[in-house]
Amino acid sequence: MLTNGRYRKLTPKEYFRLMGFSDSDYELLATNGISKTQIYKMAGNSIVVTVLEHLFKQIYTPGTQSIDSLKKKSLDIFMQQSPSGRAGGS
Numbered sequence: 001m002l003t004n005g006r007y008r009k010l011t012p013k014e015y016f017r018l019m020g021f022s023d024s025d026y027e028l029l030a031t032n033g034i035s036k037t038q039i040y041k042m043a044g045n046s047i048v049v050t051v052l053e054h055l056f057k058q059i060y061t062p063g064t065q066s067i068d069s070l071k072k073k074s075l076d077i078f079m080q081q082s083p084s085g086r087a088g089g090s
Contacts, residue, residue, distance in 0.1 A: 012039040020049030 002008075010018075016026040016039070029039055059074045 012036050012043065015040060015043035018048075019043050019046050020051075021046075 012030075013023060013026045017023070021043075026039070029042070034042075058077055059070055
């Protein structure tokens with residue numbers, strides 16, 4: 001982040017916001033003694049919440065009943081988005 005012509009490191013709270021978490025999620029960790037270093041790691045090891053929600057909405061529909069149909073649908077979505085139509089994209 002550029003501030004006053006200088007770059008500064010994002011704060012753990014800013015990292016959490018980028019990953020789709022609320023300030024209260026960050027505050028819960030900070031007030032319970034979790035170090036800033038650990039909070040940075042947690043944010044870095046997470047997935048963006050809104051992306052995960054979108055994936056679940058694409059995979060799960062009210063008519064979906066079985067795990068096998070979910071697996072097939074998720075594989076179909078992956079294959080459609082893969083550049084060559086094959087897993088791995090090559």
